[in-house]
Amino acid sequence: xxxxxxxxxxxxxxxxxxxxxxxxxxxxxxxxxxxxxxxxxxxxxxxxxxxxxxxxxxxxxxxxxxxxxxxxxxxxxxxxxxxxxxxxxxxxxxxxxxxxxxxxxxxxxxxxxxxxxxxxxxxxxxxxxxxxxxxxxxxxxxxxxxxxxxxxxxxxxxxxxxxxxxxxxxxxxxxxxxxxxxxxxxxxxxxxxxxxxxxxxxxxxxxxxxxx
Numbered sequence: 001x002x003x004x005x006x007x008x009x010x011x012x013x014x015x016x017x018x019x020x021x022x023x024x025x026x027x028x029x030x031x032x033x034x035x036x037x038x039x040x041x042x043x044x045x046x047x048x049x050x051x052x053x054x055x056x057x058x059x060x061x062x063x064x065x066x067x068x069x070x071x072x073x074x075x076x077x078x079x080x081x082x083x084x085x086x087x088x089x090x091x092x093x094x095x096x097x098x099x100x101x102x103x104x105x106x107x108x109x110x111x112x113x114x115x116x117x118x119x120x121x122x123x124x125x126x127x128x129x130x131x132x133x134x135x136x137x138x139x140x141x142x143x144x145x146x147x148x149x150x151x152x153x154x155x156x157x158x159x160x161x162x163x164x165x166x167x168x169x170x171x172x173x174x175x176x177x178x179x180x181x182x183x184x185x186x187x188x189x190x191x192x193x194x195x196x197x198x199x200x201x202x203x204x205x206x207x208x209x210x211x212x
Contacts, residue, residue: 011055011062012055012062012063012064013061013062013063013188014061014062014063014064014178014184014187014188015063015064015065015066015187016063016064016065016066016088016089016174016177016183016187017066017068017086017087017088017089018065018066018067018068018087018088018089018090018091018170018173019067019068019070019083019084019087019089019090019091020032020067020068020069020070020091020093021070021090021091021092021093021109021112021113022092022093022094022101022104022105022109023094023095023098023100023101023104025095025098025101026093026094026095026098026101026129026130027093027095027129027130027160028069028070028093029050029069030129030160030161031091031093031127031129031158031160031166031169032052032067032069033160034160034161034163034166035054035067035166035167035169035170036052036054036067050068050069051066051067051068051069052066052067052069053065053066053067054067054170056170056171056174058171058174058175058178059174059175059178061178063174063187065170065174067170068083068087070083084112084113084116084117084118085116085118086118086119086186087117087118087119087122088119088122088123088177088183088186088187089122089123089124089125089173089174089176089177090113090117090122090123090124090125091124091125091127091169091170091173092105092109092110092113092124092125092126092127092151092153093127093129094126094127094128094129094139094144095128095129095130096128096129096130096131096133096134096137096138096139096144096157097130097133097136097137097138098138099138099139102128102138102139102143102144102147105126105147105151106147106150106151110151119183119186121180121182121183122183123153123154123173123176123177123180123183124151124152124153124154125148125153125154125155125156125169125172125173125176126144126147126148126151126153126154126155126156127155127156127157127158127169128141128144128155128156128157128158129157129158129159129160130159130160130161131157131158131159131164132159132161132162132164141157144157154172154173154176156168156169156172
């Protein structure tokens with residue numbers, strides 16, 4: 001698979017920005033850590049915004065995913081609006097054991113996406129986390145599927161703890177983004193710019209100095 005660090009930053013074809021949103025405590029950070037590093041210890045709540053980079057190969061393309069993990073708390077809400085800008089994919093996360101986190105997807109988060117997302121074609125995925133606690137389940141899979149259909153988004157249930165379906169979340173989202181010409185174009189132009197940035201170091205500068 002890919003590497004979680006940004007070394008050899010020119011070694012990818014496409015670059016996509018992905019957002020994780022949803023109530024505090026639904027496991028957004030755990031999903032991200034589980035995807036990046038194959039572990040999912042209990043994490044302290046995110047303060048404001050955090051992001052991680054993952055390089056991986058999907059559909060024969062080398063991708064750089066910059067995944068933004070936003071705080072679910074109300075008081076950080078103003079911080080997040082600018083992070084929607086330019087996002088090609090948004091993962092809306094709820095906790096299958098806490099019904100209010102599911103209700104808030106349509107009451108709060110989907111409205112926020114509509115308000116702030118600058119990409120009309122942005123791909124959305126609804127993710128029900130914590131399926132390892134099935135005995136405490138408060139939201140059925142069918143309800144998740146129905147809401148995803150209503151919001152025009154993809155759907156998956158997963159567990160950050162056992163890593164069930166965690167990689168699929170990000171890989172299926174990336175594949176879907178790659179099917180949309182305008183998003184693919186955006187992702188490849190970032191990749192091309194990055195490749196161009198690598199070149200100047202090989203050019204001799206006019207004054208015979210070492211670097212331009």
